[in-house]
Amino acid sequence: MTGQRIGGMLAASLLATGCALPPEGTTSADVAQFQAAVETVGCQLVSEAEYLPVELQTGLSRDQTTKLASYMVATDRAVRLSTGGIRLTTASCPLDDTTT
Secondary structure, three states, X not given: XXXXXXXXXXXXXXXXXXXXXXOOOOOHHHHHHHHHHHHHOOOEEOOHHHHHHHHHHHOOOHHHHHHHHXXXXXXXXXXXXXXXXXXXXXXXXXXXXXXX
């Protein structure tokens, strides 16, 4: 097997087991900071009113922030909202019937 094929299989295996790696250019510490920052703006990331404070608190770029938002959805730590954006589903941000 080639190295590329093995790497692809490893990545697929990690995703399947729920051990997804953070997006390229981010770390597990960035994930934790992102989560904490989104919690401070009401657990949702929808508009500039939420994005800007999260970016300032974490030092992440908009691209990194949007990739981390998608990562949180992919790892079942957030849901996409029907109105756009995401809402965290962590212990500090429980879902209710009005948020989806």
